[in-house]
Amino acid sequence: MPADRSLERLANATLLVPFEAYTPPRWLLDGLADGFAGVCVFHNNIEDAEQITSVNARIREASDTPLVSLDEEGGDVTRIGQRAGSEYPGNAALGAIDDPALTRSVHRSLAAELHALGFNLDLAPSVDVNTAADNPVIGTRSFGADAGLVARHAAAAVTGLQEGGVAACAKHFPGHGATRQDSHEVLPVIDADPDLLAERELLPFRAAIDAGVRSVLTAHIELPGLGVRGPATLAPEIVTGLLRDGLGFDGMIISDALDMRGVSGDIGVPEASVRALASGCDLLCLGRFAYADQVAAVREAIVAAVRTGRLGAERLEEAAARTDAARAWVAGHSARPGPGEAGIGLDGARRAVRVVGELGPLRAPFVVEVDAPAGMAVGEVPWGLSPWFPRTVRLEAETADVAALLAEAAGYDLVVVVRDAHRYPATRTLVDRLCRARPDCVVVEMGLPVWRPDSRAHISTYGAARVNGQSAAELLGSAETAPAR
Template identity: 80%
Template structure:
């Protein structure tokens, strides 16, 4: 058995840690020098491009090729676009277009930008097959509900990201798309037979593996159809048996954030970390708020588990070796010139827009936006049409005075903007009332277009990124949309 000091360094080599603010704290830099595998950057760490580039340079200098990662999916889930919205369409928009060359090009451009900012690991793409319309955590993060479509775009996204020198991470294994719960707050379950899982959930992961994806991230979900009651992240049958042995993946397995209730709510993060390593995971994503003391507690739990015989030293060495392999790969990637994010992102978003019904040119439209709660994975990212229609009114569907709003819109074209209206009964009721009073209303859906009201025209953007909003504004005839680049 390795000595305690060696064990601590091995444990450190499995840790992907967050940090508190806009600069790298001393404890983080010292931990990197002492073997931390890397960091996970969240929106609270990013002020602007210059600041995060400087911080990432400090992190990179603190160790030998540490992993510098973030969740940058484009579309609704963005860290570099948290303040203003992403300049890239998300997966749902790309799936609606179904042009794999575009998907690869978008992800290449995204990775080139990330590489310039100092990132070398992107916790993307999401390759979940979103078959549950009311899925609260995936939705527009998925390329779609067709496994073959998702599989071909998974391959394109991986090739795009890694072609520009950023390690990709296919997620959420073995597939989070059929869930009706959010694993941030509870443990979802997918009760599907093995043959269904194989031809639906697993197909995109096979495609990502074929594309040479450097890492795969696990899901905190139950799979009773496979006889597994533990979260997949903690189940050797899933991580080692299914992913390693059956699918043949030999790259780095990353846990989804271990502070999520679906994996650690009943046992705590340190114990979840031990069980994840024992199951076959290599890199422990600790979540957003696990700082110095919490990181030390996880490391201590891992070392203690080796001493107790619950976790073998060989398993820890294997995990550390896999993280080292990916770090070495990132160190060998040359810088790639950015290819024009706004151009390719906006062009893609424009191609994704779908219009049904009769849409005539609007003059000085009165725009109402029905607020929708942001999912935990998305966070508070601005969305909507207000950058192009400054007098836009944002409202709460439960509290809105429909008669008053209709009076304000009298004599003007009326536009109502929603996001995933199919998930919110009060939103649908509000829109129905407006449609009854104003049959000429135009409805813009910036989530999944599952529900369509009886309106004159319906516009689907397949996402709420900034470029999706601009594309809708252009269709609505905003005089400023086409000039905002």
């Protein structure tokens, strides 16, 4: 058995850690020198492009090709676009277009930007088949509800990212699209037997693996139809049996964030880390708030588990070898890739827009944005049409004063902007009332267009990225020019 010091370095080689602010703290730089596999950057680490490029350079200097990662899906889930919204359409928009060549080009351009900023691992794409319309955690992050469509775009996205010099990560294995709960908060249950899982959830993962994806990220979901209890992340039958042995994936397996309640709510992050390694995970994404003391506690738990025989030393060595192999791949792709295609994100967003009804000319739009809570994966990212229309108000559906709103909108063309209205009864009630009072009302849906009111026209953008908003604003005849990001 390796000595304690060697065990600590092996444990470090399985850790993907966050940090607190805009500069890398000493504990992180020391940990990288002592073998941390890499870092996961969140929006609280990104001030602007110049700052994060400098930070990532310091991180790379602290170690030999560490994994520098983030959740950058484009669309609604963006870190580099957290302040103004993404310049790339998300998966739902790309799936609505259904042009895999475009999906590949968009992701290649995204990767080129990430590479220039110093990132080498993107925890994307989401290849979940979103069969539950009221899914609170996937939704527009999915290419769609059809497994074949998701599979071809999964392969295209993986190919594009890796052509751009950034390792891709297909998520969330074995598929989070049929859930009606958020694994950040609870452990969702998917009612799927092995045949349904193979036909639906697993098809995109097979396509991603065939496309050469370098990593796969697990889901904190429960699958009783497979005879497995507890989170998939902690289940050897799923991580090793299904993904590694069944699908033949030999790359790096990454856990979803281990601070999520769906995996560690009852046992804590250190214990969840040990169990995730035992199940077959190679790289432990610790989440957003696991800093120095918490990281040390995870490492100590892993070392203790090996010492007591709960975790085999060979399993820890295998995990470390796979993270080393991933680092070797990104080192081999460190040459700067060619630039992305300028404007491809906006072009894609424009192609995704769908209009039902008669839009007609709008002379003086008065825009009402009905707020919707941001999910944990999305965070607080700006969305809506306010950058393009000066007469914009945002309100809560539950507290809206309809009479006052209609009075304020009198003499203007009324445009109502919603996001996943099908998930919020109060939003639907408000929109219906506005449409009855103003039959000329135009409704813009910036989530999934599951519900459509009786309005003059209905615009679907299939996402709330900045480019989705701009594409809708252009259709509405905005004379305003929003400042560039």
